[in-house]
Amino acid sequence: MEIPRDGEANRCIVFDEYRPDNKDFLIGDRKHGLLLVIEVFRDEMEYAMENGSDKLLTKLKEKRFYPYSDLDRESVLR
Secondary structure, three states, X not given: OEEEEOOEEEEEEEEEEOXXXXXXXXXXOEEEOOEXXXXXXXXXXXXXXXXXXXXXXXXXXXXXXXXXXXXXXXXXXX
């Protein structure tokens, strides 16, 4: 997804259901979901659009940039 900003480049983000260790989030006895929002570089978003966000998420995990939103890093595609 892109988030427009007046006079600046759009922000690029990807979403993922966050389930560490494939465990459900329980509050009381009810299951809940947690949506992870990660800001990514434009080239990473374009890669996800062409190849699927799961492929990008795999690359972010391999480089240990998941589940963080930190653009003080190099793109995982470089």
